[in-house]
Amino acid sequence: MVRVTRRAFLHGSAALAAVTAATTAPRLARAADPIKTAAIYTVPVEQQWVSRIHLAATKAVERGDIDYVFSEKVSNTDYERVMREYCEAGYKLIVGEAFAVEEAARAVAKDYPDVAFLIGSSFKPDAALPNFATFDNYIQDASYLSGMIAGAMTKSGNIGMVGGYPIPEVNRLMNAFMAGVREVKGDTKFQVAFIGSWFDPPKAKETALAQIDAGADLLYAERFGVSDAAKERGILAVGNVIDTQADYPDTVVASALWHFEPTLDHAIAQVKAGKFAAEDYGMFSFMKAGGCSLAPLGTFDGKVPADIVAKVQAREAEIKSGAFTVAIDDNEPKSS
Amino acid sequence: MDAIEIVFTASLWAAAIRIASPLIFATLGELICERAGVLNLGIEGIMTVGAFTGWFTVYMGGDLWTGVMVAALSGAAFGLLHGLLVVPLGLSQHVTGIGITLLATALTSYVYRVALPEVTSPPKIDPFQPWAVPIFSDIPFLGSALFNQTPLTYLAFVSVALVAYVLYRTPLGLAVRMVGENPAAVEAQGIDVTVLRIGAVMVGSAFMAVGGAFLTMSAFNSFYFDMVNGRGWIAIALVVFGSWRPGKALLGAILFAAFDAYQLRLQQIVAGIPYQFFLMLPYVLSILALITMARRAGYPRALMIPYRKGER
Numbered sequence: 001m002v003r004v005t006r007r008a009f010l011h012g013s014a015a016l017a018a019v020t021a022a023t024t025a026p027r028l029a030r031a032a033d034p035i036k037t038a039a040i041y042t043v044p045v046e047q048q049w050v051s052r053i054h055l056a057a058t059k060a061v062e063r064g065d066i067d068y069v070f071s072e073k074v075s076n077t078d079y080e081r082v083m084r085e086y087c088e089a090g091y092k093l094i095v096g097e098a099f100a101v102e103e104a105a106r107a108v109a110k111d112y113p114d115v116a117f118l119i120g121s122s123f124k125p126d127a128a129l130p131n132f133a134t135f136d137n138y139i140q141d142a143s144y145l146s147g148m149i150a151g152a153m154t155k156s157g158n159i160g161m162v163g164g165y166p167i168p169e170v171n172r173l174m175n176a177f178m179a180g181v182r183e184v185k186g187d188t189k190f191q192v193a194f195i196g197s198w199f200d201p202p203k204a205k206e207t208a209l210a211q212i213d214a215g216a217d218l219l220y221a222e223r224f225g226v227s228d229a230a231k232e233r234g235i236l237a238v239g240n241v242i243d244t245q246a247d248y249p250d251t252v253v254a255s256a257l258w259h260f261e262p263t264l265d266h267a268i269a270q271v272k273a274g275k276f277a278a279e280d281y282g283m284f285s286f287m288k289a290g291g292c293s294l295a296p297l298g299t300f301d302g303k304v305p306a307d308i309v310a311k312v313q314a315r316e317a318e319i320k321s322g323a324f325t326v327a328i329d330d331n332e333p334k335s336s
Numbered sequence: 337m338d339a340i341e342i343v344f345t346a347s348l349w350a351a352a353i354r355i356a357s358p359l360i361f362a363t364l365g366e367l368i369c370e371r372a373g374v375l376n377l378g379i380e381g382i383m384t385v386g387a388f389t390g391w392f393t394v395y396m397g398g399d400l401w402t403g404v405m406v407a408a409l410s411g412a413a414f415g416l417l418h419g420l421l422v423v424p425l426g427l428s429q430h431v432t433g434i435g436i437t438l439l440a441t442a443l444t445s446y447v448y449r450v451a452l453p454e455v456t457s458p459p460k461i462d463p464f465q466p467w468a469v470p471i472f473s474d475i476p477f478l479g480s481a482l483f484n485q486t487p488l489t490y491l492a493f494v495s496v497a498l499v500a501y502v503l504y505r506t507p508l509g510l511a512v513r514m515v516g517e518n519p520a521a522v523e524a525q526g527i528d529v530t531v532l533r534i535g536a537v538m539v540g541s542a543f544m545a546v547g548g549a550f551l552t553m554s555a556f557n558s559f560y561f562d563m564v565n566g567r568g569w570i571a572i573a574l575v576v577f578g579s580w581r582p583g584k585a586l587l588g589a590i591l592f593a594a595f596d597a598y599q600l601r602l603q604q605i606v607a608g609i610p611y612q613f614f615l616m617l618p619y620v621l622s623i624l625a626l627i628t629m630a631r632r633a634g635y636p637r638a639l640m641i642p643y644r645k646g647e648r
Contacts, residue, residue, distance in 0.1 A: 202555035210600040
């Protein structure tokens, strides 16, 4: 009688998955021993935040640093199972997001001490769990600079902001953006709204239209759909995490970009050196580390007042040198 | 602007009509199914299918109206599946409907990824644009609220009138209403109950799918997973709210959408209240309205009761 244990079954199915991935993924020039890396996303790779991680991983694959497979749209209830499957299949670096599964993710890390976990989290790493490092999109530096440009570009002094949920990752950037606006235009009025969903562009668009009706002439586009409302009504928008100016050339004036490369590359180096530890990778998203930047003005080159551009550049230099620090404020932003 | 003034702005009502449009299609679709005696909980999934297929057709180079047709046909296909399972086989309509929703949403995700494996942001199409109805759009207030919408919105309103006419003024409509009340009487008239019910579910599902397509082809211009976001479930409540009558259901959809558009604007005026409260508002008011309306609602007598020939 053949007995199939759960573990054997997992090995088998994971191996099958790995073989499938290995045969279908385009093979590029291979360096010595790329690290077997698996990413587990709770949303599709189209989502702004995850798309940046995916991009950095794809670049690392091209360099030959890692072998990369990913699972997208994994529900939170299923997250732990997928983590364990990859661990059982011999993956050495797991990249993921534990915002809704903090405890479960840490439990998995405890069971697989030889696997390095680089996990997006609102919390800090724990010294007792040396293989579990956390990161987050600490791009407040870039958000601040995009806010300065927004402050210069709004005529009515009324800015609309539409977010998904007021979680630290969203609040932090909104607050930094608002601080940047206030540096340039102190009396700006902010309309802040959350739609209670990550993926409902029609709702985000309707919310933005309501803000425009109430006098906003510049929108902070945290969600898909907001820039579309701005475009439709012929006003401006400031982007966030990704650069969407190519899709909205006359609308998106500036964007705060997140670069995941410094975070991932540090993790890869640590794993290679056998020194991966429970570090807080948050600072690798800071501007100093190259983790974020202000997107080039592009189509708005010359349309943003020159004195503001000079001011922004001066601030950028100060942030990089450490002379100026953008405050990290994770509190829910309020309308003013 | 204060909280009361907003109610009298045309932009609020224009937004309400926009938000209502997908709900009108979906509610109408569910109403047709239920009038024929079949509860269709596949609605959420069927809307997702319509949202995808309509958008994808246009993305692949199809005409906008071709996209609408493809959405309707793919919705009808899932309606056929639901109909075959619950009408001749008489399976539980609740379980089958939920199953259809799960299948349809998962299948859509799968097809999307297979068709577009390498995209980093979902591709966009040129959606339906607002079209001002000549003369009517010049009417003050009403013109900018109602007659400066996209063609799909006008189609939604025309569909309500059409469905109401067919249901109440044609022999076919009489048969559909009767099969939801007393299928044996329909059988006695020499009409095939199975064919009639499956047909009604297919037509209803086609309407649902067009409601989904509205999201990707009119309200927005690209497809996202989970973007239907519970609109299908609202439609089911709206059918009860409208006492299974197209006109009242239309009213319910507009009322719900108006609350939604109102809370979006109210959020910016009333400070100090958590945003969740505002998002909740349309749902709470709908439940309240449902409680008062549903007391008098007469549901189709044979709703959710499978018909077995010759059974006494």
